Amino acid sequence: MKSNVLLIMAFLVAGISGCTTLESLSLTNIPQERSKVVTAEREKGIIFYFNFDTDYADELSADLRSQCEGGVVSGILTKFENTCYVPLFCFYIVSRVTATGYCNQ
Amino acid sequence: MRETFCFSIIMSRLTVFLLVIMILPSCVYVYQVQVGDIDDRKSFEPTPFMIRVSETGVNLEEVGDIAQALGSDSGKEGAEFLKMFQMGPTTGNPVYNERYAEDLLLLIKQKCPDGRVSGLTSIREQRKYPAISGEIIKINGNCLRKRNS
Amino acid sequence: MKLIILALTTVLFLGCAHSIHVVHSNPYDQSPGTAEPELIEARSEQGVVLGFAFDTDYVDRAYNTLQAKCSKGRIEGITTQFSTSLGFLNWTNKILMRGFCYPVTKCGKGNCASQ
Numbered sequence: 001m002k003s004n005v006l007l008i009m010a011f012l013v014a015g016i017s018g019c020t021t022l023e024s025l026s027l028t029n030i031p032q033e034r035s036k037v038v039t040a041e042r043e044k045g046i047i048f049y050f051n052f053d054t055d056y057a058d059e060l061s062a063d064l065r066s067q068c069e070g071g072v073v074s075g076i077l078t079k080f081e082n083t084c085y086v087p088l089f090c091f092y093i094v095s096r097v098t099a100t101g102y103c104n105q
Numbered sequence: 106m107r108e109t110f111c112f113s114i115i116m117s118r119l120t121v122f123l124l125v126i127m128i129l130p131s132c133v134y135v136y137q138v139q140v141g142d143i144d145d146r147k148s149f150e151p152t153p154f155m156i157r158v159s160e161t162g163v164n165l166e167e168v169g170d171i172a173q174a175l176g177s178d179s180g181k182e183g184a185e186f187l188k189m190f191q192m193g194p195t196t197g198n199p200v201y202n203e204r205y206a207e208d209l210l211l212l213i214k215q216k217c218p219d220g221r222v223s224g225l226t227s228i229r230e231q232r233k234y235p236a237i238s239g240e241i242i243k244i245n246g247n248c249l250r251k252r253n254s
Numbered sequence: 255m256k257l258i259i260l261a262l263t264t265v266l267f268l269g270c271a272h273s274i275h276v277v278h279s280n281p282y283d284q285s286p287g288t289a290e291p292e293l294i295e296a297r298s299e300q301g302v303v304l305g306f307a308f309d310t311d312y313v314d315r316a317y318n319t320l321q322a323k324c325s326k327g328r329i330e331g332i333t334t335q336f337s338t339s340l341g342f343l344n345w346t347n348k349i350l351m352r353g354f355c356y357p358v359t360k361c362g363k364g365n366c367a368s369q
Contacts, residue, residue, distance in 0.1 A: 021194065023309045025279040025336055026139060027351060030321060030329040032358060075318050076328075081310050100317075137280050163271075191271040193302070193338050193345030199271035203337055203348075206274055210293070210352045212334045216323065222281045222331065229277055242277045252286070 001073070018083040028101075030075035036103040038067040043096040053096075060099050072105035134231045136196050141225040141246075147250035151223075154216040159232075159241040160205040162198025164204075165191065167236040197231040198238045206242050217248035266318035274337040282331030282354055291354035295328070296320035300347045307347070316349040 025068045040063035042056040057080075064073050084090035145151075165188045172180025191199050213222060225246040232239040284291075291307035296319035300312040320329065339346040 019305055020307055020309055022313065022336065022347065024137065024276045025313055025334060025349070026276075027280070027317065027332050029280050029282070029332060030324075030327070030353070031330040034321065064344070075321075077313070079310060079313055096326045137276055141279070141281055144281075166356070190342045191340040192343060193273070193343050194275070195273040195339040195340070196275040197273065199273050199340055201271060203270075203272035203274070203339060206277055206335055207350060207352075209277065209279060209335075210331055210354075213331070213333075214284070217284065219284060219286055221283045221285055225277050225281055227277050229274070240274065242274065244277075244279055246279075246281075 018085045019090075020081055020083045023080045023082055025080070026076075026078045028074055028076045030102055031072075031102055033040050034075065034102045035104075036068075037062055037100065038073060038103045039098070039100045040064045040067070041096065041098045043094050046093045046095060048091050049093070056095075057097050060097055064099060064101060068103035068105065073101045073103050073104045076101035128214045132171050132233045134197070134233065135228060136231065137227075137229040141227075141228045142223060144221070144223040144247075144249060148252060149221065150252045151247040151249055152217075153218070153245070153247050155246075156209065156212045156216065156244045157241060158206050158209065158212070160200040160202050160238045162231070162238040162240045163201045164236055164238065171236055197230065197240045200240050209242065209244060213244065213246065217246075219250070221249040223249050262298055271340040273340065274335060276334070276336040279333045280330065280332045280353075289356060291330070291356045292324075293352065294320065294355045295350065295352040296323065297351075298349045301344065302347060303344045312347065313349055316351050320351045320353065324353075324357070324358040327355050327357040329353040329355055 040060045042059055042063075044051070044056045060078075064076070067073075077098075077100050080097075081096050081098075083094045083096065085092050165184045169181040169184030169188075172184060213225075223246065225244060227243075228243045228245075230241045230243060232241060282291075296316045298312040298316035298319065300307060300310075320332075330353060332351060335348075337348050337349040339348060339349075
């Protein structure tokens with residue numbers, strides 16, 4: 001009985017948080033001055049693996065630029081990850097792109 | 106006598122098969138390409154360089170299929186058993202040395218010890234042969250040095 | 255044939271299999287007159303069992319560790335490697351970041367003529 005409860009709890013925890021896989025990453029040269037951090041994140045839910053565009057990733061650069069107007073954004077760590085939800089048999093996946101950098105104005 | 110003759114025919118066919126595999130061109134797959142900043146100003150003289158590091162990858166499934174084709178079912182089972190110990194996400198075939206690409210930065214510095222590195226293109230590719238492959242990381246770039254005016 | 259299989263099994267059991275997914279490199283400037291940099295590196299890992307991994311915080315750990323090793327300078331020529339060490343029902347995701355740390359000299363800012 002206890003082992004069944006533990007198994008169900010583990011399944012629920014996995015289901016709520018999802019299984020996250022890193023697909024790719026990149027890091028650009030890091031500046032000396034690192035006081036101002038800028039971050040941009042975009043994600044898209046994909047159902048049954050049907051995905052017809054990647055426009056969500058195009059907005060990242062503009063988002064970073066808007067947070068650092070007239071400055072230089074460098075030291076950018078870009079992560080692309082996929083999170084699949086086990087209770088939904090991974091038929092619902094969230095693709096997330098995160099870019100974090102430093103703004104020097 | 107007859108068995109020896111059959112065995113020699115099989116071995117000669119195997120030898121021919123292996124020779125043909127070595128001579129035939131391999132298939133190349135690209136997994137990832139990244140292009141960096143490019144500086145093409147006339148005040149610098151570019152010297153192109155290329156760095157390629159590679160390691161042999163092994164596809165146990167194909168090893169098992171080849172073993173089965175050569176009449177060894179135990180070879181196929183052995184390969185499938187070993188494959189259970191190689192679980193996880195893979196790009197290309199698994200390799201047995203994870204450090205083959207760690208010194209890329211030092212290799213770039215050797216190619217350009219006294220200039221400015223620019224136009225770096227990183228390519229992760231695979232050159233595929235039956236059962237084995239070359240897991241390759243190639244970096245092209247330019248070493249910029251100031252022109253003597 | 256059995257001996258070959260046994261030898262292969264021993265080698266494969268003793269040596270883990272790995273797979274490199276992503277390698278990214280950055281430019282740097284080592285023109286004459288530039289200070290000699292220090293090579294720094296940061297590594298991080300994430301153990302995954304049965305495919306259950308809930309975050310990618312190990313990437314941020316490597317990022318922060320690399321910056322901590324060059325807190326007062328700039329880091330150039332950063333090469334980033336993302337790989338996985340495979341295993342039985344589990345694997346380990348690994349990040350390696352290497353770069354050149356150019357420390358700030360006293361002449362890094364302002365007028366150096368007095369020196």
